[in-house]
Each structure stands twice: as C-alpha cells, then as structure tokens.
Amino acid sequence: MANGVFIHREDSIYRDTPAVRYHFPRQYLGRAQACIGDWILYYEPVKVRQSRGYWAVARVESIVPDEDQPGMYYARVEPGSFLQFSTPVPFMVDGEWVERGLLNDQAKLSGRAQAAVRPISTQDFIRIVNLDLRDEDELLPRRDAPENRVREEGPAFQFEDRERVRQLVSRPLRDRAFRRTVLDAYDARCALTGLKLINGGGRAEAEAAHIRPVEANGPDIVSNGLALSGTVHWMFDRGLLSLKDDLTILISRHVNDRDGIAPLLNRSGRARPPSRGADQPHPLFLGWHREHCFKA
Numbered sequence: 001m002a003n004g005v006f007i008h009r010e011d012s013i014y015r016d017t018p019a020v021r022y023h024f025p026r027q028y029l030g031r032a033q034a035c036i037g038d039w040i041l042y043y044e045p046v047k048v049r050q051s052r053g054y055w056a057v058a059r060v061e062s063i064v065p066d067e068d069q070p071g072m073y074y075a076r077v078e079p080g081s082f083l084q085f086s087t088p089v090p091f092m093v094d095g096e097w098v099e100r101g102l103l104n105d106q107a108k109l110s111g112r113a114q115a116a117v118r119p120i121s122t123q124d125f126i127r128i129v130n131l132d133l134r135d136e137d138e139l140l141p142r143r144d145a146p147e148n149r150v151r152e153e154g155p156a157f158q159f160e161d162r163e164r165v166r167q168l169v170s171r172p173l174r175d176r177a178f179r180r181t182v183l184d185a186y187d188a189r190c191a192l193t194g195l196k197l198i199n200g201g202g203r204a205e206a207e208a209a210h211i212r213p214v215e216a217n218g219p220d221i222v223s224n225g226l227a228l229s230g231t232v233h234w235m236f237d238r239g240l241l242s243l244k245d246d247l248t249i250l251i252s253r254h255v256n257d258r259d260g261i262a263p264l265l266n267r268s269g270r271a272r273p274p275s276r277g278a279d280q281p282h283p284l285f286l287g288w289h290r291e292h293c294f295k296a
C-alpha cells in the first residue's frame with residue numbers, strides 16, 4: 001500500500017466523480033494499484049483558475065477496468081472515506097513547496113508534478129493533512145506551530161501509529177469539516193428558504209445536510225450537501241422535501257400544512273445554488289434522495 005496524489009479538475013474529459021470513483025488511462029495503472037487500501041489526496045492544478053490545490057482525501061478500495069472505454073480504468077473510493085478539506089491546502093505555503101518529494105536534487109520542481117497519478121511520501125501526506133486540520137477547530141491534536149506554516153523540526157509522523165488515519169475516519173472531525181465546507185459554499189444561507197440567520201455568538205443558524213446520508217454511504221463532499229434551516233432540514237431528512245436535478249423544490253403530498261410551508265420556500269421555486277459550480281448538488285445524490293427518501 002502507498003499514498004498517492006490524484007489530479008482532478010472540474011473541466012476534466014474523464015468521467016470522474018471524486019467521492020465515488022476516479023477515471024484514468026492505463027499508463028497510470030501501476031501507480032493507482034499501489035494505492036489500493038490506502039489514502040490519496042485530490043489535487044487541482046495551479047493552472048486551473050482559482051485552483052483549490054490539495055482539496056480532499058479518500059481511500060482507494062479497488063481498481064476496475066472501464067467496460068465502455070478500453071484502456072481506461074476506475075479507482076473506486078471506499079464508501080465513507082472521502083473527506084473534502086474545509087480549507088484547501090495550496091501547492092506552496094510561505095514560499096515553500098508542501099509536497100517536498102516533487103523537488104529534484106537542485107531543489108527545483110521536477111516533471112513529476114505533471115503526472116495525473118503519482119506517489120507521495122508519508123511525510124508529505126501527513127504535512128498536507130495537518131495544514132488543513134487546524135488547531136482552532138480542535139479537529140486533530142497537533143504540535144504548536146504558526147498557522148499554515150510547514151514544519152520540519154522534530155520527528156516526522158509515522159504511519160505505523162495510524163493516529164492521523166484514525167482521525168481521518170473520525171465522525172466528529174468529518175461532521176465539523178463538512179459543516180464548514182457546506183456553509184462556506186452557501187454563504188451560511190439556507191438553500192431552500194434564503195434565510196441567513198446568525199446568532200449573537202456569530203454562529204449560523206443554517207445546518208449542513210447530507211443529501212445522501214452517511215448511514216447510506218453518502219460522502220462528505222459539498223456536492224452531497226445543502227445548507228438548510230432547522231425545520232427545512234428536518235423535512236428534507238424525512239422525505240417531505242426534495243429537489244429535482246435542476247434544483248426545483250419538490251413538496252411531498254404527505255405534508256399536512258402545504259399552504260403554510262410554501263410561503264417559507266424560495267419564491268423562485270428552486271434552491272439557491274452555491275457560489276462555485278462544482279459544489280452544486282450532484283444529480284447522483286439528488287436522484288438517490290428522490291428514489292430512497294422522498295415521499296412523493
């Protein structure tokens with residue numbers, strides 16, 4: 001097993017669904033197979049406008065051929081392992097490369113940085129994960145360090161103790177990271193009502209709702225999330241509300257006070273989309289909600 005970096009971009013010609021599967025050509029098969037059973041980082045190239053850099057982690061479950069396209073393969077993501085970073089990590093921090101293994105003997109960036117699938121050392125992997133999971137969120141225990149600085153002093157974290165891996169599958173960590181990414185994407189505003197209520201302590205009233213729930217192997221990615229006010233969240237989870245793929249709001253015939261609910265929802269009859277197109281609710285998850293949860 002080995003850690004890796006998978007490059008993904010929104011306008012990719014490949015059939016990627018990052019939280020579910022990664023599409024790649026045969027030339028990267030050996031590198032991808034080495035990652036089976038271990039964690040990889042998703043990376044968005046610097047040439048992409050407003051690149052997110054290293055923006056998510058996932059564990060590779062298996063590699064299967066693409067039956068529709070000879071010479072292409074899918075790396076399947078282990079259900080429940082995908083985690084989108086609340087704060088993506090850039091390629092460089094304070095003028096230093098965070099993925100040190102890409103440097104050549106002259107400390108210059110090597111051609112390995114262009115590879116769509118590449119191995120990454122345990123030390124580099126841990127460094128990047130630590131840069132996202134910050135002290136103020138109390139998501140992971142870390143040594144004291146200035147925020148967003150790369151540190152080399154002290155012993156490198158060893159994967160043998162699996163502490164960082166255990167934390168990556170921690171539900172409290174995931175819930176807090178998911179809430180932050182979803183509320184940031186929707187500007188803390190309920191997607192179905194348009195309400196943006198902030199309490200005296202500065203905390204948003206809106207909650208982060210999974211479209212396909214965790215219990216049904218729903219991933220912790222913004223495109224599987226909605227920012228929803230409490231009552232609307234309750235109704236969505238119980239199948240009294242849902243969304244079409246074009247974000248048209250669906251109201252179940254089981255709602256006993258339809259006339260009371262309708263005025264609370266957006267006048268447009270559609271959910272407000274997030275600011276970033278890639279974060280929009282994915283049809284894969286919306287379809288699951290309509291089929292398995294919505295009480296038409």
